[in-house]
Amino acid sequence: MTSPIAGGVDCDLHPAVPHLTSLLPYMNDYWRDQVTTRGMTDLISQSYPTNSPIASRPDWRPAQGKPGSSLADMQRQALDPFGTAFGICNPLYGVQMVFSEDMADAFCRALNDWLVKEWLDKDGRLRGSIVIAVQSIDKAVAEIERCAQDKRFVQVLMLVMGDMPLGKRHYWPIYAAAERLGLPIGIHAGSAYHNPPTSVGWGSYHIEDYVAQAQAFQTQLTSLIVEGVFARHPNLKMVMLESGFTWLPPFLWRLHKFWRGVRMETPWVDRSPLEIVRSNIRFSLQPVDAPPEGDTLNRLFDHMQSDELILFSTDYPHWQFDGDEVLPKGLSQDLVRKIMIDNPHATYPRLQVKETVR
């Protein structure tokens, strides 16, 4: 096994909202009343059914309540064992599924305030992502600006499957705000279920939805690149979270080939897709969709042609690895240092540089 080094940045932790009613203290009177008098149910997304094996490692599942809902558990199971210096919290509460832009905005504001009070204020290692809903771009930008005043928010969080492809110009005010405020855009696995969860329709099974996350990330990367997001915002970083990354090399071969063939269609794309990915796109480590043999994985890293793309993550409490084998076998110490420390710090400017012992 490959040993983690102390002082790393865990870029994908999932603190769980115990219930919609947990957010009531962070809502105004109107929304508190709406939630209670209408008997609204908890916003659990089908992307992560609470009891699905994917949603929690068996030995991380609490006796009661949702996996990831206890700070003490997160400290004991994820932050302490891996010597984590900073942990970035990406709440996956199902606020994006809501259709009303007012309700989505109220729930996002409550969720972000809840994260500050219940998590960031209680452990100095934790950092946050600003959860936004894209039903209203104006409201999303306002929420980014509101939360960004707290420097512990280090990125903006969106889902990989939403209403429209993420490169669409409609979303660009979000990207302009993020770039201006030094916030990468984190794009996490999961669907708002406003479209069928695969590009060929509704499958029968949860396992299909989960496998299909990887294909959704691929189409989103195409969209972001060819629409020209990074020509307009060259300093904007985007982080694909819980995306898998072993699909990246063949995806780029194909995108690059077609871009050479039909680049007249999108003349504003001023660099090759390969260059854009190397400079602007990052990927969280887990899940590692590869065979367990170190040899194959090292070849895959070679196919990626860069050691700057991967950012350490446990994906806590999701079940991606067992024991302390958070790093795949056979990684060099140099690569471990890049993945755990250098790459995350280069990606998230709001993380303060902290002295670490190698």
Place this chain on the structure above:
Amino acid sequence: MNIQIRERPEGTASAGIKTAIADCDIHPARATKDELHPYLAKRWHSHLETFGVHPYQGMMEGPPYPKAQPNASRRDAYPPEGGPQGSSLSFMQKQHLDPNNVALGVLNPLNTGQGIRNQDLAGAICAAINDWQIEKWTSKDSRLKGSVVVANEDGVSAAAEIRRRAGDRNFVQVLLLSRNVEPLGQRRYWPIYEAAQEVGLPIGVHAFGFGGNPITASGWPSYYIEEMVGHSQCQQTALASLVLEGVFERFPKLKMVMVEAGFGWAPSLAWRLDKVFARLHAEVPHLKRKPSEYIRDHIWWTTQPMEDPESRDHLFQTIEWIGWDKLLFATDYPHWDYDEPSRVLPAGVSDANRQAFYLDNAKQLYGIS
């Protein structure tokens, strides 16, 4: 090998190809709008004139994403006698089959009855296309073999059409498209798989099609390049559905060919499926083996558009993960993103693997001696 090597003049496009090849993705076209009329009942002539084909998309004519070239085809492939690219057998022979020494050419007709909403019309057009393939193409050139096109959303009618062609050696596969009303593993399509297994034909799943779903899981993209690149994502999801629904458990002799959707993604999809299956197998107890094993045993891949990494080692490693015995060479003639046979495979491949890649895998799969 008992295939004669044809003499070619110096300087022809494919002077590098000395041996016979199989081209597993050729697109024949109709020379005129009315070319199908002899094969279609009279009622459909006026129906088509009045209502069009009424597909699962908005455009009366043409694709929703305008192609990069007219008919998505090579500008040098217009036949001298007129008509669109791919519509003349004699010009196809002269421009492609003869100079490239094509010993086996698999026809994959697009713009058929697939992806249209009126299922009676879909069945009628598909049957007509199948008759047209025999009369215009396969009976005139024995190198060419057809694909049975079927009304993909009507499993019962599709199965009947497949059984009607049973034993007809003008056809070597059944043709489906990747994008349908539902993911391809769904039960509405099982009668197609049952019939194909029964008559011993592989199923080719060609990239493309209309099923009414947005072509990404996050809605409709803007550009043709997104549709082109996105075919591989649609194909990945369609294949995941086939595996996870247990199609290959239920139809253990079924063989499928992924056509024109790339193959580089196959290893990472298989690894991801295996990894997630290890966690979630309780949801799909009908699967008796790991997903990657079904893929390894049941799936073949056509090569065009060839994966094109900067390093040929990366290509070779990827092919080794899939298996040299699973790739079927294809050009996509006459489409613009055609792969040139002599240039597609870098140097450094053993003779046995080259032979498998260019010809033998296809002959074996399609039962051509």
